[in-house]
Amino acid sequence: CACGATATITPFLLRQMGCEVLAINAQADGHFPGREPEPTEENLGILASTVRAGNADLGIAHDGDGDRMVAVDREGRFVGGDALLALFARQEVRRGLVVPVDASMVLEDLLPNAKVWRTRVGDVYVAAELKRRGAEFGGEPSGTWIFPKSTFCPDGVYAAARLVAMVAVRPLDAMVAEVPRYPMIRGSIPFDPSRRAAIESRLDAKLRSIGADVTTVDGWRLQFNDGWSLVRFSGTEPKIRVMTESRDTARANEIYSTVLSSAKGAAE
Numbered sequence: 001c002a003c004g005a006t007a008t009i010t011p012f013l014l015r016q017m018g019c020e021v022l023a024i025n026a027q028a029d030g031h032f033p034g035r036e037p038e039p040t041e042e043n044l045g046i047l048a049s050t051v052r053a054g055n056a057d058l059g060i061a062h063d064g065d066g067d068r069m070v071a072v073d074r075e076g077r078f079v080g081g082d083a084l085l086a087l088f089a090r091q092e093v094r095r096g097l098v099v100p101v102d103a104s105m106v107l108e109d110l111l112p113n114a115k116v117w118r119t120r121v122g123d124v125y126v127a128a129e130l131k132r133r134g135a136e137f138g139g140e141p142s143g144t145w146i147f148p149k150s151t152f153c154p155d156g157v158y159a160a161a162r163l164v165a166m167v168a169v170r171p172l173d174a175m176v177a178e179v180p181r182y183p184m185i186r187g188s189i190p191f192d193p194s195r196r197a198a199i200e201s202r203l204d205a206k207l208r209s210i211g212a213d214v215t216t217v218d219g220w221r222l223q224f225n226d227g228w229s230l231v232r233f234s235g236t237e238p239k240i241r242v243m244t245e246s247r248d249t250a251r252a253n254e255i256y257s258t259v260l261s262s263a264k265g266a267a268e
Helices: 009-016 045-053 081-092 106-110 123-133 156-167 172-177 193-208 249-267
Strands: 058-062 069-073 096-100 115-119 137-139 184-190 213-215 220-224 227-233 239-246
Touching: 009 058, 009 156, 045 058, 045 069, 058 156, 069 081, 069 156, 069 172, 081 106, 081 137, 081 156, 081 172, 096 123, 115 123, 123 137, 156 172, 184 249, 193 220, 193 227, 193 249, 220 249, 227 249, 239 249
Parallel strands: 096 115, 096 137
Antiparallel strands: 058 069, 184 239, 213 220, 220 227, 227 239
16 A cells, blocks of 8 residues: 555455455555555565465555555556556446547557547546546546546545456456557657757657647647557656557557657757
């Protein structure tokens, strides 16, 4: 529980659901002495080893304030945001799903009869679009999950309970194995922030000249028939970030190289 806001409530709730719970870092302490509060794979080594040693069915991890939730399966393997987003969406969605622009294209492949709306990165934007569209579920690869029948706020504790209910029916690793994993490439290039306006103008022109379908909900998202790429200015450092996904590794590399080259040309 990262010694955070969920330190007592998540173990209590899961025990009320009938789970046998071994709680780690379950004492509230804002200095986060047990681990770094970000529930990343690198920070969850103790959770993974404890799940394996205790023959547990899964492990649950939160961030400091409890609005996010990720997991490890019974083998101690990290199950991050993209995989959980796909599992929750498959469970919840029949008509409509809301996700940010950086969510995997596997969602469209898993839900061919549902509409997928994409927003700016940030749970506040996902929540607003959920309200506007009347969609059944929304979430982010960062590990925030919004179940609008319950609340329009991301709730890591409720998400943990929902995941436990799913794992009571089928093992987490078996469900994850059914979700395709597409190659995703990430990178960045530096830029001179004093020239941002000019660079942004050149970047827009260069990206539109590539020939993809371009949307600018949050940065530039280039949609190809067999993949996509997202180009955004970093909000924390003078870098232009590029991420690309395709069903095929070679094609992902091709798209990434093309887009990265355009970004470098704009930043010169």
